[in-house]
């Protein structure tokens with residue numbers, strides 16, 4: 001058995017970023033940037049008013065009731081053609097281009113207008129209420145860098161910059177294979193001795209959420225021939241995730257068939273709870289990650305191993321973002337396996353506490369939890385108030 005850290009080291013050394021493809025900006029949310037994204041235009045493209053009011057020449061203001069002649073208007077989308085002359089001002093709206101000759105905005109609250117006469121007691125402050133051209137970015141500026149995930153926020157940014165396409169890493173094509181005679185697909189009628197294949201949809205959603213393209217390969221029954229044909233169907237994919245059949249039972253054929261087909265094992269068994277039977281290898285050019293069938297074990301190990309594996313394929317850091325919090329309850333000494341305790345982190349107090357049900361089949365407890373407390377192998381008992389490492393579960 002190896003440690004989680006060693007398993008992650010193997011995963012890192014086995015994975016390389018996938019090839020790069022060009023996608024339309026409008027379709028790019030969730031993708032990982034592979035090449036720097038540069039602005040195709042400057043924003044704002046012109047000096048613009050930040051307020052509704054009047055564009056003036058600062059030198060025309062004396063702070064003592066200056067009187068100006070209102071001539072012309074600059075509205076958003078309708079730039080004024082007029083050059084502002086001495087003693088003149090122009091009506092201007094927020095976001096409208098500054099007329100040539102003006103260098104200050106008087107907001108309308110600070111002015112009194114009668115016909116084409118404007119009086120204001122504003123003092124001269126060149127640049128007041130003006131957005132210079134390019135205060136957001138200038139054409140050619142790098143807006144997004146390799147490794148950045150395109151979010152709704154960054155989509156708005158690159159659309160404003162006139163970027164039509166983005167070079168991103170190809171999505172990992174990820175096969176997903178359930179195994180077991182007891183499994184029934186969601187929605188089908190079930191006998192009392194059957195179990196709904198809940199991990200198929202759950203892991204499929206995680207694969208999509210983490211930037212992959214899931215390819216569901218169905219349920220392989222506990223039959224070596226069927227397991228073989230499903231493994232063969234994964235050839236050509238970047239990654240195959242198998243569920244169940246990872247342990248040592250008489251009906252756990254997966255690992256034997258994988259070896260018969262020439263699969264090369266990188267590691268088997270991690271000294272961790274839950275998730276000990278997790279294994280990792282390669283079949284042809286396809287990475288294979290074997291997750292245990294117990295639902296909590298599978299979900300936890302997906303977070304701990306599948307996410308870093310996919311991150312590696314997507315040119316991302318494969319590190320797990322552990323944080324620190326204070327315990328609000330005592331913990332007993334830990335055994336020889338590192339323990340990932342399902343826990344609730346109270347955001348208000350920053351305190352963390354295990355949820356009551358730690359069974360590796362209890363999805364209800366995983367859903368109540370929002371974090372995993374990491375207890376090192378053989379850790380001594382811990383007391384309320386002690387600092388512990390935890391992993392937030394907010395991205396799953």
Ligand SMILES: Nc1nc2c(c(=O)[nH]1)N[C@H]1C(S)=C(S)[C@@H](COP(=O)(O)OP(=O)(O)OC[C@H]3O[C@@H](n4cnc5c(N)ncnc54)[C@H](O)[C@@H]3O)O[C@H]1N2
Pocket residue numbers: 178179180182183195196197198199200243244245246247248249252274275276277291292293294295297360
């Ligand atoms: N003698 C030993 N027995 C077990 C060991 C061991 O070391 N020695 N390890 C235990 C641990 S730890 C785990 S975790 C489980 C993992 O077993 P498998 O990966 O072989 O999983 P299965 O036996 O196929 O299933 C276990 C459990 O999970 C349910 N399951 C399976 N697939 C799904 C699915 N797609 N959706 C929902 N539920 C699923 C299955 O019905 C079983 O209840 O082994 C221990 N045994």
Ligand code: MOO
Pocket residue numbers: 272273274275276277292294297360361
């Ligand atoms: O991890 Mo098994 O993963 O302890 O139920």
